[in-house]
Amino acid sequence: MTHKHKTQVCIIGSGPSGLLLAQFLAQAGIDTIVLDRRDRAYIEGRIRAGVLEQGTVAALEDAGVADRLYAEGLRHDGFDLAFDGTRHRIDLVGLTGKSVMVYGQTEVTRDLFSAREKQGQTFFFNVENVVPTDLKSDKPIVRFRQNGEDHTISCDYIAGCDGFRGVSRAAIPSDVLKTFERIYPFGWLGILVEKPPVSDELIYANHARGFALASMRSKTRSRYYIQCDVADDVALWSDDRFWEEFAARLGPDTAASLQTGTSFEKSIAPLRSFVAEPMRYGNLFLAGDAAHIVPPTGAKGLNLAVADIRMLSRALITHYNASNDIYLDTYSETMLKRVWKVERFSWQLSTLMHQFPENSPFEKRMQRAEFDYITSSEAASKVIAENYVGLPLE
Ligand code: APR
Numbered sequence: 001m002t003h004k005h006k007t008q009v010c011i012i013g014s015g016p017s018g019l020l021l022a023q024f025l026a027q028a029g030i031d032t033i034v035l036d037r038r039d040r041a042y043i044e045g046r047i048r049a050g051v052l053e054q055g056t057v058a059a060l061e062d063a064g065v066a067d068r069l070y071a072e073g074l075r076h077d078g079f080d081l082a083f084d085g086t087r088h089r090i091d092l093v094g095l096t097g098k099s100v101m102v103y104g105q106t107e108v109t110r111d112l113f114s115a116r117e118k119q120g121q122t123f124f125f126n127v128e129n130v131v132p133t134d135l136k137s138d139k140p141i142v143r144f145r146q147n148g149e150d151h152t153i154s155c156d157y158i159a160g161c162d163g164f165r166g167v168s169r170a171a172i173p174s175d176v177l178k179t180f181e182r183i184y185p186f187g188w189l190g191i192l193v194e195k196p197p198v199s200d201e202l203i204y205a206n207h208a209r210g211f212a213l214a215s216m217r218s219k220t221r222s223r224y225y226i227q228c229d230v231a232d233d234v235a236l237w238s239d240d241r242f243w244e245e246f247a248a249r250l251g252p253d254t255a256a257s258l259q260t261g262t263s264f265e266k267s268i269a270p271l272r273s274f275v276a277e278p279m280r281y282g283n284l285f286l287a288g289d290a291a292h293i294v295p296p297t298g299a300k301g302l303n304l305a306v307a308d309i310r311m312l313s314r315a316l317i318t319h320y321n322a323s324n325d326i327y328l329d330t331y332s333e334t335m336l337k338r339v340w341k342v343e344r345f346s347w348q349l350s351t352l353m354h355q356f357p358e359n360s361p362f363e364k365r366m367q368r369a370e371f372d373y374i375t376s377s378e379a380a381s382k383v384i385a386e387n388y389v390g391l392p393l394e
């Protein structure tokens with residue numbers, strides 16, 4: 001027997017993209033079903049970046065999920081770039097009039113789950129064999145299995161919010177879909193530790209031994225990263241080895257205030273740039289990691305996803321409440337323009353801040369010259385600041 005369901009928008013994926021879209025649509029009285037191949041505990045356990053642009057904060061406020069963010073988030077008015085131990089502050093507020101908010105993506109996801117739970121909206125977790133079909137018809141269908149039983153959802157639109165490894169993007173015919181990718185020749189080893197951060201603001205450091213990032217989750221919890229071999233096993237990285245390497249890359253002046261301790265999370269993530277075009281096929285719309293990936297330098301992943309959802313929710317609400325498809329029709333083009341600019345920033349900051357195995361002494365001098373230029377030119381610092389605080393939605 002097949003269980004048949006109906007909804008207006010079927011949302012595949014219950015990460016931040018899917019959850020935020022569901023929230024905006026619920027506020028506008030539009031019915032959604034959200035499905036995910038994992039469960040809530042697993043999704044809430046994923047650790048990702050934690051720097052929110054003002055536009056992202058505004059979106060979460062509009063969605064009614066910003067209370068805890070305002071209570072617990074840390075406003076940051078600047079951050080540091082460092083080269084071989086020399087630090088240069090990018091004064092975000094002075095250069096752009098804007099700041100960013102440090103608040104973990106894990107917390108954003110939790111806040112969104114609680115909001116949807118309160119509304120009693122439909123979720124299907126632990127689903128398998130999800131297949132979006134009939135994408136060009138006005139009643140597309142999503143098939144899936146759950147607990148050994150078949151389900152179909154008939155809907156008006158499908159939102160592919162199922163991340164980089166999801167099925168939505170793959171449902172677009174290969175003669176339509178174009179993808180662009182760059183894989184970086186290193187990974188990031190990240191740890192969480194219950195110690196106050198080494199500095200009040202984030203430090204992105206390029207050192208001859210490799211990149212390091214000092215970030216935080218709160219005034220008492222630090223999130224630190226170092227560039228490593230992507231093939232490394234975390235077991236190779238004892239806490240002692242991590243601290244030694246991290247301190248060396250920050251340089252002695254900064255490392256003097258470093259408080260080390262036992263890490264309670266340690267993982268290695270690859271770095272990738274990726275864009276899929278178009279972000280719409282028939283009545284399927286892609287958003288977030290399903291459509292694009294950025295390397296974490298600059299923390300744009302979640303912010304890009306939220307920008308997509310701001311536009312996609314506006315587009316769907318305008319369709320249902322004003323019978324106007326203008327935003328649905330321009331969604332892919334509008335977002336891709338923005339996506340590529342953010343891809344460019346994430347790629348440039350990654351290129352500036354890491355040690356690439358293939359770099360010759362010439363390229364190393366170029367990185368150094370770029371850093372010196374940034375430290376001596378307000379215009380160059382402003383370019384970084386303007387991108388870091390977030391480009392406008394359109
Ligand atoms: N069927 C159903 N759900 C799926 C499938 C599938 N075949 N494949 C993946 N999913 C689910 C995943 O389990 C996950 O919960 O889709 C969700 C996608 O969530 P994310 O990967 O978090 O992607 P997104 O919501 O777009 O969030 C973007 O997350 O990766 C970071 O840096 C990124 O911060 C950005 C944000």
Ligand code: PHB
Binds near residue numbers: 048050202296297299
């Ligand atoms: C993080 O806190 O995890 C973080 C912060 C900034 C980045 C990437 C990750 O650019």
